[in-house]
Amino acid sequence: xxxxxxxxxxxxxxxxxxxxxxxxxxxxxxxxxxxxxxxxxxxxxxxxxxxxxxxxxxxxxxxxxxxxxxxxxxxxxxxxxxxxxxxxxxxxxxxxxxxxxxxxxxxxxxxxxxxxxxxxxxxxxxxxxxxxxxxxxxxxxxxxxxxxxxxxxxxxxxxxxxxxxxxxxxxxxxxxxxxxxxxxxxxxxxxxxxxxxxxxxxxxxxxxxxxxxxxxxxxxxxxxxxxxxxxxxxxxxxxxxxxxxxxxxxxxxxxxxxxxxxxxxxxxxxxxxxxxxxxxxxxxxxxxxxxxxxxxxxxxxxxxxxxxxxxxxxxxxxxxxxxxxxx
Amino acid sequence: xxxxxxxxxxxxxxxxxxxxxxxxxxxxxxxxxxxxxxxxxxxxxxxxxxxxxxxxxxxxxxxxxxxxxxxxxxxxxxxxxxxxxxxxxxxxxxxxxxxxxxxxxxxxxxxxxxxxxxxxxxxxxxxxxxxxxxxxxxxxxxxxxxxxxxxxxxxxxxxxxxxxxxxxxxxxxxxxxxxxxxxxxxxxxxxxxxxxxxxxxxxxxxxxxxxxxxxxxxxxxxxxxxxxxxxxxxxxxxxxxxxxxxxxxxxxxxxxxxxxxxxxxxxxxxxxxxxxxxxxxxxxxxxxxxxxxxxxxxxxxxxxxxxxxxxxxxxxxxxxxxxxxxxxxxxx
Numbered sequence: 001x002x003x004x005x006x007x008x009x010x011x012x013x014x015x016x017x018x019x020x021x022x023x024x025x026x027x028x029x030x031x032x033x034x035x036x037x038x039x040x041x042x043x044x045x046x047x048x049x050x051x052x053x054x055x056x057x058x059x060x061x062x063x064x065x066x067x068x069x070x071x072x073x074x075x076x077x078x079x080x081x082x083x084x085x086x087x088x089x090x091x092x093x094x095x096x097x098x099x100x101x102x103x104x105x106x107x108x109x110x111x112x113x114x115x116x117x118x119x120x121x122x123x124x125x126x127x128x129x130x131x132x133x134x135x136x137x138x139x140x141x142x143x144x145x146x147x148x149x150x151x152x153x154x155x156x157x158x159x160x161x162x163x164x165x166x167x168x169x170x171x172x173x174x175x176x177x178x179x180x181x182x183x184x185x186x187x188x189x190x191x192x193x194x195x196x197x198x199x200x201x202x203x204x205x206x207x208x209x210x211x212x213x214x215x216x217x218x219x220x221x222x223x224x225x226x227x228x229x230x231x232x233x234x235x236x237x238x239x240x241x242x243x244x245x246x247x248x249x250x251x252x253x254x255x256x257x258x259x260x261x262x263x264x265x266x267x268x269x270x271x272x273x274x275x276x277x278x279x280x281x282x283x284x285x286x287x288x289x290x291x292x293x294x295x296x297x298x299x300x301x302x303x304x305x306x307x308x309x310x311x312x313x314x315x316x317x318x319x320x321x322x323x324x325x326x327x
Numbered sequence: 328x329x330x331x332x333x334x335x336x337x338x339x340x341x342x343x344x345x346x347x348x349x350x351x352x353x354x355x356x357x358x359x360x361x362x363x364x365x366x367x368x369x370x371x372x373x374x375x376x377x378x379x380x381x382x383x384x385x386x387x388x389x390x391x392x393x394x395x396x397x398x399x400x401x402x403x404x405x406x407x408x409x410x411x412x413x414x415x416x417x418x419x420x421x422x423x424x425x426x427x428x429x430x431x432x433x434x435x436x437x438x439x440x441x442x443x444x445x446x447x448x449x450x451x452x453x454x455x456x457x458x459x460x461x462x463x464x465x466x467x468x469x470x471x472x473x474x475x476x477x478x479x480x481x482x483x484x485x486x487x488x489x490x491x492x493x494x495x496x497x498x499x500x501x502x503x504x505x506x507x508x509x510x511x512x513x514x515x516x517x518x519x520x521x522x523x524x525x526x527x528x529x530x531x532x533x534x535x536x537x538x539x540x541x542x543x544x545x546x547x548x549x550x551x552x553x554x555x556x557x558x559x560x561x562x563x564x565x566x567x568x569x570x571x572x573x574x575x576x577x578x579x580x581x582x583x584x585x586x587x588x589x590x591x592x593x594x595x596x597x598x599x600x601x602x603x604x605x606x607x608x609x610x611x612x613x614x615x616x617x618x619x620x621x622x623x624x625x626x627x628x629x630x631x632x633x634x635x636x637x638x639x640x641x642x643x644x645x646x647x648x649x650x651x652x653x654x655x656x657x658x659x
Contacts, residue, residue: 041413049412056405155426166430243400245426252399294409299366300396 022266022318026281029314033285037292044295051172055242057261057287058180059235060254061279064261065187066231068279070224071262072191074204074271075130077119077225080232081254082141087111087236089145092154092246101161108237109230115141116229120222138255145248154246165242176238180283183231188276196220204271261286264311285310356389359608360410361601362403362420363394364447369578369659371421374446374601378419381605384626388609391415400427407431410440417441417608422449429453441612445604451636455617458604458631460595462640466548466574467502469593469644471510473572474544477590481512482543485535487556487573489523489549499548516542521552528555536563547573553592557583577647577655584652596645597659603628603641 037044044050063080070077090111091104099107115137122133167175191197199220202210211217240246265282267274286307293303361378363371375392382388391410395402400423410418411434418440422428425448432442432453442449445458461469474484486503488496500518507515516539521528528551535542536559545560547553553575560569566588575583575592583589606625611617617637624630631639647655 043412043414046412052408052412055408153424153426162430239401242430243404243424243427244430245424247400247424247427249399249424250427251401253397290405291409291412294405295412297391297393297409297413299393300402300406301366304396 023275023278023281025314025318026264026266026278026285029310030281030285030288033288033292037288037295040292041295044292047172049291049295051168051174051177053287053291054174054177054180056290057283058174058176059238059242060258060261061180061283062183062235062238063228063231063254064258064265064279064283065183065276066224066228067258068262068265068267068274068276069187069191069197069200070130070228071259071267071269072204072271072274073200073221073224074207075123075221075224076134076259077116077130077228078134078255078259079115079119079137079141080228080235080258081251082138082145083112083115083229083232084236084239084251084254085145085248086115086141087233088240088246088250089148089154089248091236091240092157093148095157095161096154101158104157104161105164105237108240109233112229112231112233112236113226114229115232116226117222119229120225123225124218124222142248145250149246149248155244157241157244161241162244163241165238165240165244176242179234179238183234184276184280191276196223200224201272204268204273257286260307260311264314356387357385357417357609357612358389358391358413358415359417359419359605359612360391360393360415361605362406362410362418363392364403364421364423365396365398366394369657370597373597373658374421374604377598377601377603378605380598381602381609381626385606385609388605390605395423398423400424403428404431407435411435411438414438415440417443417612419443419445419604419608420449420454421446423447425450425453441608443604443608443611443617445607446600448638455611455637456607456623456633457636457638458600458607459638459640460600461642461644463498463502464505465640465643466499467504468506469646470499470546470548470573471503471506471513473591473593473646474546474570475510475513477570477572478513478543481514483514483516483539483541484544484546485516485539485542486518487528487531487535487545487547487549487552488518488520489552491520493523493549496548503546503548521547521549521555523549523551525551525555528552529559532556532559533563536560536565536569542569544570544572547571547575549573550575550579550594553589554579554583557588560588561586574644575647576659577652578657578659580647581652581656584647584649591646591648593644593646595641599628599645600641602626603631607631 087108091108094104094107119134119137122128123130164175169175169178199215202215203217203220207217239251261282262279263269265279289306290303361375378390382390393406395406403423418435422444429450436442442454443456444454448457486500488500519531521531532545532555545556547556553573557571560571566586571589572592574594580589580592603625607623610623615623619633619635622630622632633639
């Protein structure tokens, strides 16, 4: 562009440029959807309705943050929804036996951690591909729930347990939304401001190189599986509390929605790049689209088509743009 | 340069939303949402047809026919949240999970929305009333009547049920035995169990024909059993001698009715069910009290009386025979 080529004070890799435009693009999409929704439905701009809308994505987004780190490191966990089912079933059984709210939370988190550890050991200990391992554990974890519950349901959770999924911290701000914001902040710091976060990127870009640079690749990946399991446990607590009951079909099909959220958020499905901010915006985009279309009583199948089209266009647009400029 | 693509995308989205917005209806209509287990199921499409019929009859009623893509409680909760946000007047739901939708429906009731369940019920504290398609007594009576209608001189009948532990079937059979004295000459010889498996039901039907040579009718209060029995009777060349009846699906039973192996059978009519649910939701939203003992009118379907759990039964199961099977076989 300029005649003399000076030395820049910092390097801007193509990846970084792409990332920056990605979040701004997503942000514009989110704003566009927000504006479109406000025009399309008179019920959209209402504090309580918007608060209700956040429940469409908060639980999924909690898992999506941990999943983002896992995908950046080059792995994936498809068993997250099944972990929710198993954790919820364990909590239901415990509630039946008279365990109090604190105990239930502890059980939910522990089951999540244990499932995450199981995935982690199989992937990092035995060196198996994570997509195969977690497709297996997806059936395994949910299968155990089906064996325990069959066509029955657990109800009768203690009354104060309802706070996690149905409680409000202040006015229309739900507990789940506050938790979502706190978890987002924690993951943003973890990924973008710590050595651990840099290690995650390094592993995703070149695992062998990272290993020779002294990064304990296996341990980092194991911790990421633990975190994903833990987040599934947290989501299980919120969802179970919101539904007030457990069936083995709970959260069925969520793993794909969570991966969609992560990819829409700009995380490279092949690993190596992505940001938490992108995932946060993607969560809002998906929540706003489903809620906005719901207000217009658009059938669910059309919603799936819209989400799919949105995903493909947001991913394809920057690529098409650069091809057009280059050509 | 890049900005152009963003603005066109945003413009496209607003355009799309604007087009959808044009379908918004006038405010003064009463809006009743018919929430089903999942969209694209023939049974529920037929129920929606009944709801539209009721809306036309009532006037000033808009039906919102909606539901999730697959039969999950979470999907239904998102639908319920969107309906609460729109401030609909009433929700009539066939629930995917009797418990999981309760918190969301409670919130709907807190905000002044009338909530009833139909077909597949919601736990008591999540709805104002529940409409069952039929009742144990009505079903028990119907299955005997179906057999008796086609055997004027009486004779032996046998019941081929699902599993020996199936709660529904056992209750219906108990009720059927209770009304037997009302049908002179009808002699129930035995009850066998096909476990709702096609091959086992088929063998049990064969066994019945072998053990009771004078058998005039097989009554199967299960969709699997009735189809297998019809097949067994057809294969044994006993069409016309033995009438297979009970509860079945029109789409599956069309062939049996055509061949004459089944003269008539019954199942609830989804059109009537959607119609009645809409009528009830409209009545309660307009101030009719939903309390034990209350009687609520539902247009051409008569009226229902609520029991101790605020539940009610719509009617006798609807009878299908050669005169109407063609109309219904494509519906469900």
